[in-house]
Amino acid sequence: MQISLAQEQRIADSLTKIYSTEANISNLEKMELLRNLAFNEVTNIELSIKYANELIALATKENNYLYLHRGYFQKANKYRYLSDLDIALDAVFKSLDAAKKASYIIGQGNCNVAIADIYSSMGNSKNAEYYYAQSIELLRKTDNTTALASALLNAGDQYFKNKNYTIALQNFNEAAILFKKVEYTTGTAYSLGNIGMVYAEQGKDALAKKYIGNAIELLEELEDYYAISDYLTYMSDIYSNQNDYKTALSYAKRSLELAEEFGLKDQINKSNLTLSDIYLKLGNANESLKHYKNHIIYRDSVTNIESVQKIADLRTDFEVSQKQTEIDLLDQRRKNQRIVTYAIGAALFFIALLAFLWYRRYLFIRKTKQIIEKERDRSDSLLLNILPEETAIELKLNGNVKAKKHDAVTVLFSDFKGFTSYSEKLSPEELVKTVDFYFSKFDTIMEDYGLEKIKTIGDAYMCAGGLNGNEKEAAQNMILAAKDIIDFVEKTKSNNATQEFTFDIRIGINTGPVVAGVVGSKKFAYDIWGDTVNIASRMESMSQPGKINISEGTHALISDQWTCEYRGEIEVKNRGYLKMYFVND
Numbered sequence: 001m002q003i004s005l006a007q008e009q010r011i012a013d014s015l016t017k018i019y020s021t022e023a024n025i026s027n028l029e030k031m032e033l034l035r036n037l038a039f040n041e042v043t044n045i046e047l048s049i050k051y052a053n054e055l056i057a058l059a060t061k062e063n064n065y066l067y068l069h070r071g072y073f074q075k076a077n078k079y080r081y082l083s084d085l086d087i088a089l090d091a092v093f094k095s096l097d098a099a100k101k102a103s104y105i106i107g108q109g110n111c112n113v114a115i116a117d118i119y120s121s122m123g124n125s126k127n128a129e130y131y132y133a134q135s136i137e138l139l140r141k142t143d144n145t146t147a148l149a150s151a152l153l154n155a156g157d158q159y160f161k162n163k164n165y166t167i168a169l170q171n172f173n174e175a176a177i178l179f180k181k182v183e184y185t186t187g188t189a190y191s192l193g194n195i196g197m198v199y200a201e202q203g204k205d206a207l208a209k210k211y212i213g214n215a216i217e218l219l220e221e222l223e224d225y226y227a228i229s230d231y232l233t234y235m236s237d238i239y240s241n242q243n244d245y246k247t248a249l250s251y252a253k254r255s256l257e258l259a260e261e262f263g264l265k266d267q268i269n270k271s272n273l274t275l276s277d278i279y280l281k282l283g284n285a286n287e288s289l290k291h292y293k294n295h296i297i298y299r300d301s302v303t304n305i306e307s308v309q310k311i312a313d314l315r316t317d318f319e320v321s322q323k324q325t326e327i328d329l330l331d332q333r334r335k336n337q338r339i340v341t342y343a344i345g346a347a348l349f350f351i352a353l354l355a356f357l358w359y360r361r362y363l364f365i366r367k368t369k370q371i372i373e374k375e376r377d378r379s380d381s382l383l384l385n386i387l388p389e390e391t392a393i394e395l396k397l398n399g400n401v402k403a404k405k406h407d408a409v410t411v412l413f414s415d416f417k418g419f420t421s422y423s424e425k426l427s428p429e430e431l432v433k434t435v436d437f438y439f440s441k442f443d444t445i446m447e448d449y450g451l452e453k454i455k456t457i458g459d460a461y462m463c464a465g466g467l468n469g470n471e472k473e474a475a476q477n478m479i480l481a482a483k484d485i486i487d488f489v490e491k492t493k494s495n496n497a498t499q500e501f502t503f504d505i506r507i508g509i510n511t512g513p514v515v516a517g518v519v520g521s522k523k524f525a526y527d528i529w530g531d532t533v534n535i536a537s538r539m540e541s542m543s544q545p546g547k548i549n550i551s552e553g554t555h556a557l558i559s560d561q562w563t564c565e566y567r568g569e570i571e572v573k574n575r576g577y578l579k580m581y582f583v584n585d
Contacts, residue, residue, distance in 0.1 A: 031058055031067040038074035043223065045263065049078045069098035069107045076114055080121065081226055083265035089118050106147055109138035113151045120158050121266070128158050149178035149187055156194060160201075169198050189218035193231045205238050212238075229258040229267040236274050240281065249278050269298035403517030408471035410478045410511045410554060411464050411533055413540035414442075414485060416503040419459040435459065438489070438503075445484045449477040454528060460540075464528055467516055475511055475557035479583055482507045482548045490546070508539025510551040538572045542580060552579040 025033070038051035055071035072095035079088035092114045099107030112135035120128040132155035139148040156171025172194045179187030196211030212231050219228045232255035239248035252274045259267035272295035279288035416422075416438075423431050435456075442461055446453050451465040451474070463481075465474030486505060493502040512532035519525050535551055543549035555564055563584045569577040 027058060027062055028064075031055055031062070031064065031070075034058070035067065035070045035074065038071070038078070043225075043262070045078050045082060049075060052078065065098045065102035066104055066107070069095045069102060069104060069111075071095075072098060073107070073111065073114065076118075080114070080118055082263060083121070085118050085122055089115070092118065105138055106142050106144045109135045109142065109144075109151065110147055111135075112138065113147075113154055116158070117154055120154075120161065125158065125162060129155075132158060145178050145182045146184055146187065149175040149182075149184070152178070153187070153190055153194065160194065160198060163201070165198050165201060169195065172198065185218060186222055186224060189215045189222070189224070190227060192218070193227065193234075196231070197234050200234055200238050205242060208238055209235065225258045225262050226264055226267065229255045229264060229271065232258070233267070233270050233274050236278070240274075240278055245278055245282055249275070249282075252278060265298050269295055272298065401518040403515055405513065405515050406467055407513050408511055408557075409464050409466045409514045409516075409528065409532065410471070410475045410509060410557075411514070411528070411536035412462070412478055412482060412507065412509050413537050414461045414482075414505055414507045415540055416459045416505055417545050419503060422503070423459075438492075441488050442485055445481050445488070448484075449481045450474075451477060451481055452526075454526065462533075464514070466511075467528075471511070472557050475554055476561055478509055478554075479548065479550075479558055479562060482509065482583070483585075486546055486548070504545035506540055506543040506545055507548045508536055508541065508543050508550075509548065509554050510536035510539050511553040511557060512551075535572075535575065535578070538575060538578070539580065542570060542572060544582075548583040550581050550583055552581075555579075555581045558583075 034051050034055040038048050038055060041048035041051065052071050052075035055067060056075065059065075059067035059071050072091045076088045076091035076095060079085075079091065092111055096108060096111035096115070099111055112131045116128045116131035116135060119125075119131065132151065135151045136148070136155060139151050142148070152171045153175040156168045156175065159165075159168035159171065172191055176188065176191035176195070179191055192211045193215030196208045196213075196215060199205075199211060200208035212235055216228055216231050216235075219225075219231070232251045236248045236251035236255065239245075239251065252271055256268065256271035256275065258264075259271050272291045276288045276291035276295060279285075279291065426434065439456060439461060442463075443453055446463050449465070451463050452467055454462045454464055456462070463478075465478045485507065489503065489505045510532055512530070512535070514528040514530040514532050516526070516528045519527060532553075539549045539551055549567075550558070550564070558564075564581040565584055567580040567582060570580050572578050
């Protein structure tokens with residue numbers, strides 16, 4: 001559903017009273033009043049056009065290009081609602097010319113949107129996309145948030161017609177943000193409705209009903225029946241797909257009633273087609289055929305395309321002939337039988353051709369989708385290798401990550417005894433290979449226990465648990481992970497094939513509050529800070545080979561599961577005396 005600028009019928013009603021009673025006003029005031037009347041009058045389109053023509057005449061007389069632009073612009077919008085697209089296009093190009101003479105950039109942007117809207121209605125996607133791009137480029141140079149949001153919304157509608165739902169949804173969401181910013185109710189309603197239409201096309205019926213229902217509720221208050229009629233048709237399609245034909249029928253009938261009441265040809269066309277499909281599914285061939293004929297009539301009055309007319313005539317003849325055969329086969333004449341035969345053959349050929357084209361398109365879309373999904377999964381996997389899952393999701397959604405404080409996180413540090421002197425004897429390649437051998441196994445152990453590797457510094461390995469809650473469970477898992485690390489190091493020492501790069505390892509663990517966050521704008525790094533981290537490092541440096549040295553805070557969380565050896569209060573550099581424990585088997 002496209003939008004120009006939202007009308008308010010209640011405003012039009014109040015302005016009409018002013019217009020009919022105020023005689024002594026200046027021509028400038030009168031032009032502004034006529035502009036508002038033409039803009040806000042939605043229940044009587046002919047009256048709105050009358051106001052627009054009065055404005056054009058007065059602006060021409062006053063040589064006022066700004067209001068001449070506005071008059072032609074309102075005239076174009078109203079004729080577009082009536083589906084008189086040739087008149088609408090002529091008027092909007094005159095409006096654009098006046099806006100250029102007035103050096104009115106916002107007006108030029110709005111005219112380009114209107115031109116694109118009309119080409120979109122004609123099915124000319126190439127011209128529509130060109131003028132939408134022109135309009136958005138112009139309006140981004142202005143501070144008119146509402147006009148820019150409207151251009152984005154209408155451009156999104158064009159992408160929606162071309163089934164490019166991803167870009168359409170991006171446009172609709174950006175438009176929704178801008179409309180919300182300026183508290184523009186009608187724009188908000190259109191944004192909700194269009195987002196709902198995307199969800200409907202994607203098969204997300206629950207979301208579609210929610211968004212479209214909210215849009216209809218807002219539009220009924222604004223008396224914007226053109227949009228309501230369109231959204232009612234989509235609601236009907238959703239319920240029809242769910243085989244709830246009774247509800248689908250009620251929405252489609254209501255859409256048609258509104259369209260006929262206000263002379264909305266395009267909506268009459270769509271509503272009749274929807275009703276035809278529903279009645280066909282219900283087995284009511286007479287009603288289905290009646291509405292399909294009406295659909296053909298109004299469709300052709302809107303598009304006026306000769307080739308479409310030929311196909312429509314062919315299908316109509318086929319439907320009529322088939323029905324007549326079912327009613328009275330014995331009285332059927334040979335001429336009608338030939339017509340049925342030719343019609344069936346032509347229809348089958350058309351259907352086969354259409355099916356072949358759709359199948360080709362389906363294969364292309366599926367292949368493209370697989371490529372996109374594969375690359376997206378690869379990107380997600382790489383991100384999850386760097387950041388915790390919750391943090392990665394936040395970064396993808398918002399583009400940044402807020403630092404968070406955690407009250408009880410268990411931090412582990414490990415270090416290889418004598419590694420510095422050993423590394424001096426190795427080549428760079430052998431050194432990297434040795435470190436990778438151990439740390440790759442450590443990474444696997446962390447993953448097994450649901451812990452987060454934070455970073456490595458030389459031969460030091462740092463990880464944390466409890467960043468997503470479950471502090472007690474995280475502390476228990478950290479002890480288990482530390483035990484597995486020690487077991488792996490010991491088994492490596494006894495393995496003849498790996499004796500050339502074996503070490504003893506020290507492990508220290510502490511539990512307490514930390515601050516966690518992401519640093520960097522191009523190369524992201526997840527890290528934690530706080531006194532808890534510093535004490536964990538001290539626990540490691542005060543540990544012994546093959547031992548797990550824990551602090552008093554960690555001991556309080558794991559003492560009911562593990563037997564610990566109290567080491568007493570040991571003096572730590574810059575920290576004073578700290579209680580320490582060795583974890584026994």
